[in-house]
Amino acid sequence: MKRALITGVTGQDGLYLAELLLEKGYEVYGLVRGQNNPKIPMLRRILPDVHILTGDILDLSSLMRAFAASRPDEVYNLGAISYVAYSWENARLTTDVTGGGVLNILEATRLYRDSSGTEPRFYQASSSEMFGKVQETPQRESTLLWPRSPYGVAKVYGHYMTINYRESYDLHASSGILFNHESPRRGPEFVTRKVSTAVARIALGLQDSVALGNLDAKRDWGFAGDYVEAMWLMLQQDKADDYVISTGETHTIRELLDVAFGAVGIDDWSSRVKVDERFMRPAEVDLLIGDSSKAHEVLGWKPRVSFEELVTMMVESDLVEQKARIDGRNRDGH
Secondary structure, eight states, X not given: OXXXXXXXXXXXXXXXXXXXXXXXXXXXXXXXXXXTOTXXXXXXXHOTTSEEEEOOTTOHHHHHHHHHHHOOSEEEEOOSOOOHHHHHHTHHHHIIIIIIHHHHHHHHHHHHHHHHOOOOEEEEEEEGGGTOSOSSSSBOTTSOOOOOSHHHHHHHHHHHHHHHHHHHHOOOEEEEEEOOEEOTTSOTTSHHHHHHHHHHHHHTTSOSOEEESOTXXXXXXXXXXXXXXXXXXXXXXXXXXXXXXXXXXXXXXXXHHHHHHHTTTOSOOGGGEEXXXXXXXXXXXXXXXXXXXXXXXXXOOOOOSOHHHHHHHHHHHHHHHHHHHHHHHHHHTO
């Protein structure tokens, strides 16, 4: 039985990855920050077979304890402060966690390898936000990185540090340069989930409109459940490498709104969407679209869920969740 250690296990990707690995017969350990983390009950409810370890990617000693407890064959570093807008407000913390945390877990992996004699394989969650002010379209593994947010800059640091450990210490360390990937498990602060939740609430008469930023921003959106399979496939290769993971299609926020509102039978959403300057980025990333040819050829990976299926799935999930909340309030007499 293989053993895997996942940081960021309570996030969208961590949950899908843990599910996938459990299905494949792995013993899965999830690193969770803090004893009183409010997401621990959710993790225990959804994935009771995951072994929960407490630690912090900013604390190397706690990572070493996690390695000793889990004895992993595979390490997946998904832990990060991943909300781009927040990174301008807290650039220092984002840099420490999303950048410096990568160095800590790479070092913990190297030290564990050298002390145990085993060869754990390492995955780093890199991001399409590293491309930022894109220098070629579509973006591929060799595209010059030009990040446009503190989050993107921190991800670039972690990406190159992963390459450095691979080349300096012969560590089996791979990076997945994942383009935007969404699901019903996406946090409510992200635009796709913000839209799907708002559309569900509008359809149920719970709110009138939603406020958004740049409606013309273009993204390459895929399903997180598809993308975690690519993570796993990278660590099954004999040779560690870096891979762009994307759908190869780009869609605007307007198209996202078309599909989301269409899922509840609303064709004209113009009166229900307000553009709010507060949600504009200081430095916008206008167009992201990935070329995943390398992942197709080497990993045999391709996305399965289409953009339309993804958005509809999210709206339908939020309709169920919002109806359940209404039912719960009615039962409680509120």
